[in-house]
Amino acid sequence: RKEVEQDPGPFNVPEGATVAFNCTYSNSASQSFFWYRQDCRKEPKLLMSVYSSGNEDGRFTAQLNRASQYISLLIRDSKLSDSATYLCVVTPDTGGFKTIFGAGTRLFVKA
């Protein structure tokens, strides 16, 4: 089993749609969780951190479920500019600097 697994994608959605991505992780001691966005042939950029209580930033909502070991990202009212690859990132344990990136889920938002 991979340490971090994401929905395979691609997701093709119309503008205005709501889309959700899931990411599962294997290490129950994992400490930090993030969603990054990566545009084609560009570097990843932080979209949002994921907190235990869940957090929201505009149209984006991130949730963490430690019991089931998954995190989710919900995008509401999708825009064309949301088209990108979304990367799930997990830090496996405390005191370490190793970060595990998921393979990413590609999103295409169409007019």
Place this chain on the structure above:
Amino acid sequence: SQTIHQWPATLVQPVGSPLSLECTVEGTSNPNLYWYRQAAGRGLQLLFYSVGIGQISSEVPQNLSASRPQDRQFILSSKKLLLSDSGFYLCAWSPTSGRAVDTQYFGPGTRLTVL
């Protein structure tokens, strides 16, 4: 504000040739530094990280090495490139903080093709 630079942006090298990629960070002190590789259509693979000058941790044994000669300089090297070394190489930094891993900020990357 902090900025991170990588060069070169693209590189085409023959198999067996050496490699040197450079990354520098401005506007911060004592950052944690990282090297990642992303193969075509794949996720990011952590290669090395550094928490200080001369301190390098390797995550994946291979023909690559890293060095940190100065606080804000991180270099990725190879004595002999393999075809499998082709990929998108990304340098990242994160602030030194009480948490083990904080948000990472990526440089623009170097796209390496080994022929």
